[in-house]
Amino acid sequence: MSEQQNLEVVRKGYDAFGRGDIPGLLSLLDPQVSWLTPGPADLPTAGTRQGHQAVGEFFQTLSSVVDIARFEPREFIAQGEKVVVLGDDTARVKATGKTIEFRWAHAFTVRNGKVVSFEEFGDVSALVAEVRGAQARA
Secondary structure, eight states, rough: OHHHHHHHHHHHHHHHHHHHHHHHHHHHEEEEEEEESSOOOSSSOOEEEEHHHHHHHHHHHHHEEEEEEEEEEEEEEETTTEEEEEEEEEEEETOOOOOOEEEEEEEEEEEEEEEEEEEEEEHHHHHHHHHHHHHHHH
């Protein structure tokens, strides 16, 4: 597939996420997709997941931890089967009510029209502090 086609697959995924259409997003992923998100083991959203079911569970966990008020992919960069997206978001941590800002980079590998791997890079320290603080108060 061309770089433009790979970009389109990734853009469709962000569009589906923006609509809250997780099944639509999952349909763009290879059944054995590798999904890696940053953070320590005690952050519920962190870790490596494999396959549609595990990625679907990630999005359920994400929505149980935060309310995303703003999510903006800003730059899309493609080279071969790789697509990198730079963006940022604003989210309210449900356990504490605190709003946090997050800058991120998402790295995708697209093969045969499907995302086969995803990795998120970013500083999750503010989210970790809020989650740990809520756990300590519980």
